[in-house]
Amino acid sequence: MCERGKSVVRQMNIVVIGINYRTAPVELRERLVFPESSLKEALAAFRETKGVLEGVLLSTCNRTELIMVVDHLRRGIDHTQRFLEAWSGVSRADFQHALYIHQDREAVAHLFRVACGLDSMIVGETQILGQLKDAFFLAREQGNTGSLLNRLLQRVITFAKKVHAETGINDNAVSTSYAAIELMKKVFGDLKGKHAAVIGAGKVASLTCQHLHAAKLGRISVVNRTLEKAEELARRFDGQAVPWSALPDVLQEVDILVSATGAPGYILTRAQVEGIMARRGGRRLLLMDMAVPRDLDPQIHHLPNTFLYDIDDLEGLVEANLAERMKEARLIERQIEKEVDEFEHWLHTLGVIPLISALREKGLRIHQETMESLQNKLPHLSERDWKVIRKHMMSVVNQMLRDPIQRIKELATEPQAQESQNLFATIFALEEILLEQELEQQQKAPSTEEQAESHISLPLPFRL
DSSP: OOOOOOSSOOEEEEEEEETTTTOOOOHHGGGGOOOOGGGHHHHHHHHHHTTTEEEEEOOSSSSEEEEEEEEHHHHHHHHHHHHHHHHOOOOOOHHHGGEEEEEHHHHHHHHHHHEEESSSTTTTOOOHHHHHHHHHHHHHTTTOOOHHHHHHHHHHHHHHHHHHSSSSTTTTTOOOHHHHHHHHHHHHSSBBBBBBEEESSSSSHEEEEEHHHHHTBBEEEEEEEHHHHHHHHHHHTEEEEGGGGGHHHHHHHHSSSEEEOSSOSBBHHHHHHHHHHTTTTTTOEEEEEOSSSSSBBBGGGGGGTTTEEEHHHHHHHHHHHHHHHHHHHHHHHHHHHHHHHHHHHHHHHHHHHHHHHHHHHHHHHHHHHHHHHHHHHTTTHEEEEHHHHHHHHHHHHHHHHHHHHHHHHHTSSSSSHHHHHHHHHHHHHHHHHHHHHHHHHHHHHOSSSHHOOOOOOOOBOOOO
């Protein structure tokens, strides 16, 4: 018999502990990063952390999260913070204020939101999904995950892939540089084979070159007053550097001009562009002014075959696109609620499996002992007689177990599920069989990945 008030089945919690761009500045985040070169070693140390039964480490420039299953909530959180302190060399006092701690249902919902890009700096971005997938796969390869995190993270990743494929959460540009590319596509359609010139060599010019290169333009020319800086930027994106004096010649050739300098006044006036357009034979010229103060005379817009957009135009597009993403995000949040409900239901169902298994095992033992006793007392019966008796005895056992099994399944979804399951185990005296099952499971080592994913190695119920 179990001691009064003592749980006969281990309680477990899913917990996410982390910091991100909202809770900590980059100066702190970079000190708590798990470098890729030492990630396997960190996972091994995390696996040995007291109270941590399963664990995944997610580490990016914007977040560090420790995803885990613990057998005691407060103790598991405390030892995990000690692990983070020891591994990073950062005093707990220096990072504890920036930590967020999600547990159980809240932790599950958080992981769905992270994977879908809803918790990202740029809502709906897809990079975090790949980073979470890589973190999970590595942890699984290293033996850090079991049935709970395997099931949860597989479901999270599958759902996030579906969201990105079937919704518009990442269809609309939400950075000015990328919005510029989207506008270019609206004017020209496919950008392949087009020639673009970028004036400037700073951060905005660099990001624009990056997007242009990703769009597979035919040519990228970089124009800057300091030719060495133009050469450096052009080299990074397979472009060509052009001296400032050759800007008029470049403008006669290009389809797209992006200007992002720090000049105090216009670097191109309407009169200058008008003369250039006269020599272009009616070909369209798309101009993107991404500078503040503006580089391009706004009167250029009135010239034939010119399309001029400034930073306000791009930011207006970004705001509209962000509003669309947030609209999609709200719809996805409702879908996440359903996913969390379904995962919770799976956990509740899983929680009664050890009890049902133990009850059936007890029924089989009683059946076996009864049959052996009858055979000793009635040795003259035929094999046919024993077959009939065995069948009817088993029918009695099954009928006796059917209603208790149905009731415990129903109670698994109630708020007091753990107390009900403990009482169930006590009433049917299942403690010894549960202990035998747990010891047997601890001794088993799955031989394949599939076994590792399907084998229920963790006694539940799981508190949600």
